[in-house]
Amino acid sequence: MTEMFPAIETRDLSKVYGSLEAVRNLSFCVERNQITAFLGQNGAGKSTTIKCLLGMLRPSTGDASILGKNTRDRAASRVARQKIAYVAENKPLYGYMTVEQMLRFTGAFYQDWCPEMATRLVAEFQLPVDKKIKRLSKGMRTKLALLLAFARKPELLILDEPTEGLDPVGVEQFLQMVVARAAEGITVFFSSHQISEVERIADHVCILDKGRLKVDSPLDYLRQSFRRMDLVFPDFCSEQDFRIPGVQRIESNGRQMSVFVNKNSDMVIERAKYLNATSVEVVPLGLREIFLETVRGS
Amino acid sequence: MLWYKFWLESRLRFLLSLAGLVLFAAFIVFITGKDSVRPMPAKDYHLQLFVAHQYLVGIWMLSVVLLGMGGILRERASGISQFTLALPVDRRRLVGIRFGVYVLESVALAVAPWIAVLLVTHLMGEPWAFRDACFFDSLLIGGGMAFVRLATLVASLIEGEYTAPAVTFGIILIIQVIANAVSWLKPLNFWRLEGGFNYIDTQTLLIVRPFPWSEILLSLLFLLLTLAVSIKAIERREF
Numbered sequence: 001m002t003e004m005f006p007a008i009e010t011r012d013l014s015k016v017y018g019s020l021e022a023v024r025n026l027s028f029c030v031e032r033n034q035i036t037a038f039l040g041q042n043g044a045g046k047s048t049t050i051k052c053l054l055g056m057l058r059p060s061t062g063d064a065s066i067l068g069k070n071t072r073d074r075a076a077s078r079v080a081r082q083k084i085a086y087v088a089e090n091k092p093l094y095g096y097m098t099v100e101q102m103l104r105f106t107g108a109f110y111q112d113w114c115p116e117m118a119t120r121l122v123a124e125f126q127l128p129v130d131k132k133i134k135r136l137s138k139g140m141r142t143k144l145a146l147l148l149a150f151a152r153k154p155e156l157l158i159l160d161e162p163t164e165g166l167d168p169v170g171v172e173q174f175l176q177m178v179v180a181r182a183a184e185g186i187t188v189f190f191s192s193h194q195i196s197e198v199e200r201i202a203d204h205v206c207i208l209d210k211g212r213l214k215v216d217s218p219l220d221y222l223r224q225s226f227r228r229m230d231l232v233f234p235d236f237c238s239e240q241d242f243r244i245p246g247v248q249r250i251e252s253n254g255r256q257m258s259v260f261v262n263k264n265s266d267m268v269i270e271r272a273k274y275l276n277a278t279s280v281e282v283v284p285l286g287l288r289e290i291f292l293e294t295v296r297g298s
Numbered sequence: 299m300l301w302y303k304f305w306l307e308s309r310l311r312f313l314l315s316l317a318g319l320v321l322f323a324a325f326i327v328f329i330t331g332k333d334s335v336r337p338m339p340a341k342d343y344h345l346q347l348f349v350a351h352q353y354l355v356g357i358w359m360l361s362v363v364l365l366g367m368g369g370i371l372r373e374r375a376s377g378i379s380q381f382t383l384a385l386p387v388d389r390r391r392l393v394g395i396r397f398g399v400y401v402l403e404s405v406a407l408a409v410a411p412w413i414a415v416l417l418v419t420h421l422m423g424e425p426w427a428f429r430d431a432c433f434f435d436s437l438l439i440g441g442g443m444a445f446v447r448l449a450t451l452v453a454s455l456i457e458g459e460y461t462a463p464a465v466t467f468g469i470i471l472i473i474q475v476i477a478n479a480v481s482w483l484k485p486l487n488f489w490r491l492e493g494g495f496n497y498i499d500t501q502t503l504l505i506v507r508p509f510p511w512s513e514i515l516l517s518l519l520f521l522l523l524t525l526a527v528s529i530k531a532i533e534r535r536e537f
Binding site: 051056058075078079084086089090092094095097101105108109 | 299377378
């Protein structure tokens with residue numbers, strides 16, 4: 001039955017702190033069995049949204065549901081958290097516990113905890129089980145935080161800046177684990193500043209800017225629709241001629257012009273030909289450029 | 299498992315306080331009684347126990363306030379509350395279980411030094427003074443819960459790793475000063491209740507008044523009320 005609900009759904013979700021509107025009218029859905037990336041600059045509202053979803057913050061207006069449970073309902077939120085594995089930004093863990101105590105403590109709260117998986121990951125990550133967490137390096141703490149999430153079989157995995165502090169080998173291990181988990185049917189929702197990692201594994205991308213949702217699309221669709229058109233004209237050409245729907249930004253330098261579009265690229269090409277462009281080059285954009293264009297545009 | 303977490307969190311402070319209180323209690327009764335004839339005259343023995351109790355009240359109060367450090371607001375200050383709050387556990391349960399561990403540890407800190415007092419005095423040739431021990435210990439636990447209440451309440455309202463105990467000590471000091479200065483506020487002087495000043499004959503130092511059941515019961519009822527207020531405060535709080 002639970003499969004009928006999206007993993008995450010928000011409707012006009014807003015969170016205001018005094019005069020600061022951290023999240024504004026956010027409406028989006030995270031479908032099940034997908035890897036959804038949640039991108040945004042620092043302070044864009046990603047962590048606030050995640051905290052609202054987990055019931056740590058009460059939305060100022062609007063609603064959110066996670067695994068079909070309304071986050072405003074405390075009892076329902078607790079039931080949902082039983083099926084969610086969450087790795088928070090900065091990887092907060094109890095410094096006074098040893099790695100082994102932390103594993104035992106966390107495992108006791110979840111029915112989906114897999115002790116064998118935990119043992120395997122401890123060996124794989126080379127974590128010292130007798131060492132106090134406060135004595136671990138940042139990278140080791142990150143690995144332990146990830147282990148606590150990956151040693152379970154949750155319905156939803158929420159990761160906030162998961163690779164922060166990991167070395168390249170650790171990042172690679174993490175990416176492989178995420179892909180493997182998604183293949184097992186676990187929904188993954190993660191925020192990251194590492195766009196190259198997002199581009200490798202995400203199915204769907206949401207970009208948040210200043211609390212507003214700017215992009216909510218499948219990654220493949222984004223790649224197909226975002227384009228940079230490098231145009232060369234025999235004479236000076238006005239930017240006004242390219243002010244058409246879908247054009248995000250125009251960089252003009254005399255006879256040369258770069259037009260960034262997220263749709264209607266055909267219309268831009270036709271317009272360029274009509275204006276006797278001597279050269280029209282269409283360059284597909286990577287997620288990094290798409291992200292920069294999106295946040296720059298606002 | 300939350301019991302386990304709160305025990306690990308407070309274990310060092312608890313064990314240090316326990317060792318300190320037990321050693322200090324044993325030391326005080328040894329020092330104050332080492333040159334006396336055996337067995338001591340009853341009045342001297344009661345004085346010895348009464349003096350030991352006064353020291354215990356002071357150190358117990360300090361230990362209990364320091365033991366009260368912790369909880370979800372302190373975790374927030376140190377940045378680890380997100381892990382705790384993501385667990386499939388109600389905030390009510392989080393506060394309630396921490397409070398339970400705190401009360402049990404506070405009781406243990408009151409009982410253990412009195413056991414040390416009885417053992418040391420007995421080894422020095424005195425009779426077992428179970429009645430005095432039970433009376434003073436019950437006063438310490440029952441009356442001293444005022445400090446447990448205060449520390450719990452402050453810890454659920456004030457953020458910061460060391461701010462809450464500092465504020466608690468400040469409030470205790472202010473209450474004591476006011477209660478000493480204003481006659482109709484005397485009942486607020488929990489030190490007198492805990493210390494047993496109101497229940498002994500100043501000449502014979504014998505316990506002459508019955509145990510203050512109603513005051514202690516009221517104190518314990520307020521303890522439950524404080525717990526309810528703390529739970530409400532944490533539930534309303536956003537992290």
